[in-house]
Amino acid sequence: xxxxxxxxxxxxxxxxxxxxxxxxxGCGTCVTVCFAGGDKEAGILASSLRMASRxxxxxxxxxxxxxxxxxxVEYIDPLADxxxxxxxVLSIGCGIGVQALAERYPDKxxxxxxxxxxLGLPSEQGVWEERCAACGSCxxxxxxxxxxxxxxxxxxxxxxxxxxxxxxxxxxxxxPCAWQLIYDRLNAQGRLHLIEELQPAKDWSxxxxxGPRRITREDLRLAAEAAE
Amino acid sequence: xxxxxxxxxxxxxxxxxxCGYMAADTAGSLRQEYPANVKLVxxxxxxxxDVQYVLDAFEGGADAVYVIACSLGNCHHVHGxxxxxxxxxxxxxxxxxxxxxxxxxxMYFLSGGMGATFADIATQMTARAASLGPNPLKSPSxxxxx
Numbered sequence: 299x300x301x302x303x304x305x306x307x308x309x310x311x312x313x314x315x316x317x318x319x320x321x322x323x324g325c326g327t328c329v330t331v332c333f334a335g336g337d338k339e340a341g342i343l344a345s346s347l348r349m350a351s352r353x354x355x356x357x358x359x360x361x362x363x364x365x366x367x368x369x370x371v372e373y374i375d376p377l378a379d380x381x382x383x384x385x386x387v388l389s390i391g392c393g394i395g396v397q398a399l400a401e402r403y404p405d406k407x408x409x410x411x412x413x414x415x416x417l418g419l420p421s422e423q424g425v426w427e428e429r430c431a432a433c434g435s436c437x438x439x440x441x442x443x444x445x446x447x448x449x450x451x452x453x454x455x456x457x458x459x460x461x462x463x464x465x466x467x468x469x470x471x472x473x474p475c476a477w478q479l480i481y482d483r484l485n486a487q488g489r490l491h492l493i494e495e496l497q498p499a500k501d502w503s504x505x506x507x508x509g510p511r512r513i514t515r516e517d518l519r520l521a522a523e524a525a526e
Numbered sequence: 527x528x529x530x531x532x533x534x535x536x537x538x539x540x541x542x543x544x545c546g547y548m549a550a551d552t553a554g555s556l557r558q559e560y561p562a563n564v565k566l567v568x569x570x571x572x573x574x575x576d577v578q579y580v581l582d583a584f585e586g587g588a589d590a591v592y593v594i595a596c597s598l599g600n601c602h603h604v605h606g607x608x609x610x611x612x613x614x615x616x617x618x619x620x621x622x623x624x625x626x627x628x629x630x631x632x633m634y635f636l637s638g639g640m641g642a643t644f645a646d647i648a649t650q651m652t653a654r655a656a657s658l659g660p661n662p663l664k665s666p667s668x669x670x671x672x
Contacts (some may be wrong), residue, residue, distance in 0.1 A: 307623040343580040353625040
């Protein structure tokens with residue numbers, strides 16, 4: 299899932315500036331399950347902003363609404379009336395949700411209420427850890443299902459490095475060495491020969507180095523039908 | 527903040543239906559007096575305490591809110607009071623960011639027989655709210671001076 303966390307309230311207040319009518323828009327997908335931008339968090343943030351603005355002496359009208367998926371126009375189209383009535387929209391979806399709203403409603407100021415952090419999973423309730431860097435060229439098949447791009451501080455393809463001590467990365471005691479994990483997993487699976495194969499330098503053109511990415515599936519596109 | 531003369535704080539107490547509510551009953555049985563401005567809201571467990579409940583109480587004008595739970599280790603739902611405690615701590619952080627004194631919110635852990643303590647807490651929180659002064663959200667806007 300996409301993992302995010304709410305910006306500090308002071309930063310959000312600064313972003314809102316003089317806006318009088320604010321619509322907080324939550325998202326029912328990734329940011330709901332990481333407790334950052336679901337309906338509950340939208341309600342709490344709206345309450346907080348209403349109260350803070352009244353205490354500051356500049357009361358704002360802050361309401362909230364949550365859509366199932368903020369990153370697809372089908373789900374945000376029904377918000378048109380609510381958004382029209384707001385001075386600004388405060389999205390607590392991920393960065394994709396913010397941009398989807400901004401693209402769909404270009405005349406409206408759409409502001410981010412969250413910092414989108416990483417792609418990860420909950421390792422326990424209340425703790426999330428990064429697992430995927432969306433590099434566009436997955437090597438999990440040869441690394442025992444453990445990603446060195448997301449989990450090795452140096453993104454090494456042929457690790458570990460000398461900073462791995464006792465299974466822990468030199469950047470901090472809470473960070474396990476990804477290559478120690480890979481070694482242990484492959485060893486347990488009897489597939490250690492994989493670690494002996496030298497991985498060539500990674501082609502980063504599938505990642506951010508290639509610029510903004512796009513995937514097109516002609517078998518799914520409806521544009522041709524619409525043109526008929 | 528200087529409280530206006532004659533200020534009687536409005537206090538919301540969120541209580542679990544086990545020890546917390548039983549302590550309230552015990553206070554009654556013992557003929558313990560406690561301030562009438564404390565409004566008790568009965569929850570199935572303090573594990574049901576939600577940050578939104580706390581904010582709603584303050585937004586609605588409560589001068590103080592407190593939560594009454596079973597003693598730690600004695601929750602009838604095992605960990606409900608611990609979860610409630612964590613949410614109260616979170617709510618305090620939010621209150622601080624909003625600009626309300628976190629001291630307006632508190633949590634207490636009682637057993638059902640602690641009727642006198644229940645009454646003492648009501649008195650203590652009333653005194654604390656009185657010293658903090660009225661919740662600035664009581665009026666539509668503090669600039670109105672209401």
